[in-house]
Amino acid sequence: MTEKGIEEVHPVKRTTGFALAKVCKAHRGSVGGMLAEVGLHVGQEMVLIELWHCDGLRGGKLACRLGVEPPTVTKMLRRLEDSGLVERRPDPADARSFLVYLTEEGRALENPVVRLWERAEEKTLAGLDAAERRELGRLLTKVRAGLGAERN
Amino acid sequence: MTEKGIEEVHPVKRTTGFALAKVCKAHRGSVGGMLAEVGLHVGQEMVLIELWHCDGLRGGKLACRLGVEPPTVTKMLRRLEDSGLVERRPDPADARSFLVYLTEEGRALENPVVRLWERAEEKTLAGLDAAERRELGRLLTKVRAGLGAERN
DNA sequence: TGAAATTACTTAGCCGGCTAAGTAAAAGGG
DNA sequence: CCCTTTTACTTAGCCGGCTAAGTAATTTCA
Numbered sequence: 001m002t003e004k005g006i007e008e009v010h011p012v013k014r015t016t017g018f019a020l021a022k023v024c025k026a027h028r029g030s031v032g033g034m035l036a037e038v039g040l041h042v043g044q045e046m047v048l049i050e051l052w053h054c055d056g057l058r059g060g061k062l063a064c065r066l067g068v069e070p071p072t073v074t075k076m077l078r079r080l081e082d083s084g085l086v087e088r089r090p091d092p093a094d095a096r097s098f099l100v101y102l103t104e105e106g107r108a109l110e111n112p113v114v115r116l117w118e119r120a121e122e123k124t125l126a127g128l129d130a131a132e133r134r135e136l137g138r139l140l141t142k143v144r145a146g147l148g149a150e151r152n
Numbered sequence: 153m154t155e156k157g158i159e160e161v162h163p164v165k166r167t168t169g170f171a172l173a174k175v176c177k178a179h180r181g182s183v184g185g186m187l188a189e190v191g192l193h194v195g196q197e198m199v200l201i202e203l204w205h206c207d208g209l210r211g212g213k214l215a216c217r218l219g220v221e222p223p224t225v226t227k228m229l230r231r232l233e234d235s236g237l238v239e240r241r242p243d244p245a246d247a248r249s250f251l252v253y254l255t256e257e258g259r260a261l262e263n264p265v266v267r268l269w270e271r272a273e274e275k276t277l278a279g280l281d282a283a284e285r286r287e288l289g290r291l292l293t294k295v296r297a298g299l300g301a302e303r304n
Numbered sequence: 305t306g307a308a309a310t311t312a313c314t315t316a317g318c319c320g321g322c323t324a325a326g327t328a329a330a331a332g333g334g
Numbered sequence: 335c336c337c338t339t340t341t342a343c344t345t346a347g348c349c350g351g352c353t354a355a356g357t358a359a360t361t362t363c364a
Contacts, residue, residue: 144171
């Protein structure tokens with residue numbers, strides 16, 4: 001008998017969302033591995049990216065830009081501070097807040113991180129030609145834009 | 153003066169990988185919110201999906217299918233077992249292993265989860281027309297296939 | 305056959321996420 | 335002016351991931 005059902009795949013696995021999750025996980029894994037070489041954990045580079053773009057952000061603003069909840073930022077900043085990449089200073093305008101500044105070491109990571117993201121990108125998209133890459137980028141950007149009027 | 157630099161975006165943010173991460177996070181958020189309504193945490197449904205397809209998997213096989221490390225499976229299964237969705241029985245063929253079986257409740261979640269993934273998919277891809285959705289699905293599948301000869 | 309190597313899983317502990325609940329400062333409003 | 339509400343952040347604790355280090359059973363092989 002032909003085992004007709006044996007290669008069947010669950011309906012959820014045939015969704016675009018599922019493929020998205022898998023590809024994202026792979027990409028995250030790539031970035032994570034490379035990031036470990038410069039002493040970062042995946043996700044922490046996002047904080048740095050915001051600060052490279054605009055140093056001295058308030059904690060809450062950072063959470064908002066990252067699209068993440070405040071407690072997440074609290075913990076990440078504590079670790080980044082312990083690693084000496086970031087500095088938290090009181091906000092002179094509001095005693096409840098603080099401002100986050102890069103240290104020299106934090107600033108020094110920008111180029112390595114940019115390069116490593118490029119390498120991860122290349123690794124992830126290795127199976128696509130230039131036109132396909134453009135199209136994938138366009139579609140993801142469009143989806144992102146369509147995901148409500150959310151920031152970041 | 154025109155504030156020419158003010159809308160500049162960091163190079164990393166212009167990568168496809170970055171858009172991928174954002175879209176994936178939004179999708180995960182959608183699924184997670186819906187999953188909470190049926191008492192699941194995002195990620196746990198992946199275990200169930202494997203079991204719906206093939207009940208009685210070994211722990212290690214499950215980890216492999218999920219593309220996840222064994223300790224992750226250990227903890228997830230403990231929680232799923234505590235929730236009464238899954239049952240772990242000793243493997244008669246190998247005393248180091250165990251087999252994972254769905255309970256009736258675990259089996260009952262299949263349709264709700266499938267429907268909720270469909271809703272999340274719709275929500276995520278709302279900004280794309282049918283052709284674009286097909287193309288995005290095709291490209292993600294291709295990327296996934298290109299990501300080494302990895303399983304799952 | 306019996307010691308060594310391999311395999312299968314668990315434990316401990318860290319990280320990025322989250323929610324819920326707390327604290328403390330700032331803003332409003334009578 | 336003081337009391338209430340809102341805001342900004344922290345703490346506690348859970349979850350899905352990971353790695354490193356363990357334990358116990360199976361395999362291998364001399």
